[in-house]
Amino acid sequence: MNIRIGTRGSKLALWQAYYVEELLQRGGLTTEIVIIETKGDKILDRSLAKIGSKGVFTEELEDQLRTGSIDIAVHSAKDLQSDLGADFEILAFTEREQVNDVLVSHDTSLSLKSGEPFVVGTSSTRRIAILKHYYPHIRTVDMRGNLQTRLRKLEEGQCDALLLAYAGVHRMEYDDKIAELLSVEEFTPAVGQGSVAIESAASLDGAKKQVLQNLLNHPATAHCLRAERAFLKRLQGGCSIPVFGLATWQQSTLALTGGIISLDGQEMIRRTQEGVPSAPEVLGTSLAEELLAAGADRILAQIRTQVKQ
Numbered sequence: 001m002n003i004r005i006g007t008r009g010s011k012l013a014l015w016q017a018y019y020v021e022e023l024l025q026r027g028g029l030t031t032e033i034v035i036i037e038t039k040g041d042k043i044l045d046r047s048l049a050k051i052g053s054k055g056v057f058t059e060e061l062e063d064q065l066r067t068g069s070i071d072i073a074v075h076s077a078k079d080l081q082s083d084l085g086a087d088f089e090i091l092a093f094t095e096r097e098q099v100n101d102v103l104v105s106h107d108t109s110l111s112l113k114s115g116e117p118f119v120v121g122t123s124s125t126r127r128i129a130i131l132k133h134y135y136p137h138i139r140t141v142d143m144r145g146n147l148q149t150r151l152r153k154l155e156e157g158q159c160d161a162l163l164l165a166y167a168g169v170h171r172m173e174y175d176d177k178i179a180e181l182l183s184v185e186e187f188t189p190a191v192g193q194g195s196v197a198i199e200s201a202a203s204l205d206g207a208k209k210q211v212l213q214n215l216l217n218h219p220a221t222a223h224c225l226r227a228e229r230a231f232l233k234r235l236q237g238g239c240s241i242p243v244f245g246l247a248t249w250q251q252s253t254l255a256l257t258g259g260i261i262s263l264d265g266q267e268m269i270r271r272t273q274e275g276v277p278s279a280p281e282v283l284g285t286s287l288a289e290e291l292l293a294a295g296a297d298r299i300l301a302q303i304r305t306q307v308k309q
C-alpha cells in the first residue's frame with residue numbers, strides 16, 4: 001500500500017511528515033511526501049488574527065485531500081480547526097510530546113519569575129494575555145513566521161526571548177536555547193499542542209483508513225485531544241481567541257482543564273472537570289458549558305469585537 005502524505009514545507013511541518021512517514025514505513029507501507037504551500041506560509045507580514053479566516057494553514061491541504069491527490073494531510077494538531085467539514089475526518093493523533101510552553105533565548109539565565117523586565121516575541125493572543133496576567137513587567141512584540149524566522153529575529157535583537165511550544169523547539173533541536181520551562185498551571189497550552197493530527201477525506205478507502213489508524217493513532221493522546229477539541233468547538237474559539245485547554249488521562253480518568261482569558265489579561269476563567277475516557281466529547285462540551293455559565297460568553301463576545309476572526 002502506498003500513502004501520499006501532504007504537508008506544509010516548513011522545517012517543523014517536514015519533521016512531522018517524516019515522523020509519520022517513518023511510522024508508516026515501519027508498518028510495511030510505502031510513502032511519498034507532497035509539499036503544499038498554504039496561505040499561512042505565504043502571508044508573513046500580518047498577524048494570524050488579522051489574516052482572519054479559519055484554516056490558514058489547512059485549506060490548500062484539504063483541497064488536495066478532496067481531489068485525492070494526497071491520502072492524508074499531516075498537521076500540528078493545534079493548527080487544525082476544531083470544526084472540520086463533513087468531507088474530512090481526523091484519522092489519528094500521534095503520541096503527544098511534552099505540552100509546556102518554554103521561554104527561549106540566547107541568554108538562558110533569563111526568567112519570567114526573576115521580575116526583571118525584558119521583551120518577549122510572540123503573536124499568540126493566549127501567550128500575550130497570560131504574560132499580562134502573571135508577568136505584567138514583560139513587554140511583548142509581535143513575532144510571526146516559522147520557528148527559524150522567529151529565531152533569526154531573536155538573533156537580530158528584535159526581542160530578548162521567544163515564547164514557544166516545547167514540542168516545536170525540541171523537534172527543531174533548539175533545546176540548548178531553553179531558558180525556562182513554563183508551568184501548565186500558568187501557561188495552559190493551546191488545545192492540541194504537542195500532537196500531530198492526521199486528516200483524510202471522509203471518502204478515503206475504508207481499508208486504508210483502518211491501516212493508517214492502526215499505525216498512527218495513540219489512543220491516550222486521541223482521547224485527550226478529542227476532549228480538548230470538543231471544548232474548543234463549543235466555545236467556537238478560533239486560533240486568534242485566547243482559549244486554552246489541556247486534558248490528561250491517568251488511571252482511567254480523563255481530566256480536562258480549560259479556560260479563557262481577556263486580551264488584556266485582566267479576566268481569566270479556568271475550570272477543571274473529570275470524565276470517562278469513553279466519552280471525551282461529552283467532557284469537553286460539559287466543561288465549555290460550565291465556562292460559558294461562569295461568564296466566558298461575555299469575555300468571548302468582548303474579544304470578538306477586539307480581534308477580527
Ligand SMILES: NCc1[nH]cc(CCC(=O)O)c1CC(=O)O
Nearest residue numbers: 076079164165167168193194195
Ligand atoms: N502555531 C504555530 C505552531 N504550531 C505548532 C507549533 C509547535 C508544535 C506543536 O505544538 O505541535 C507551533 C509553534 C509554537 O506555538 O511554538
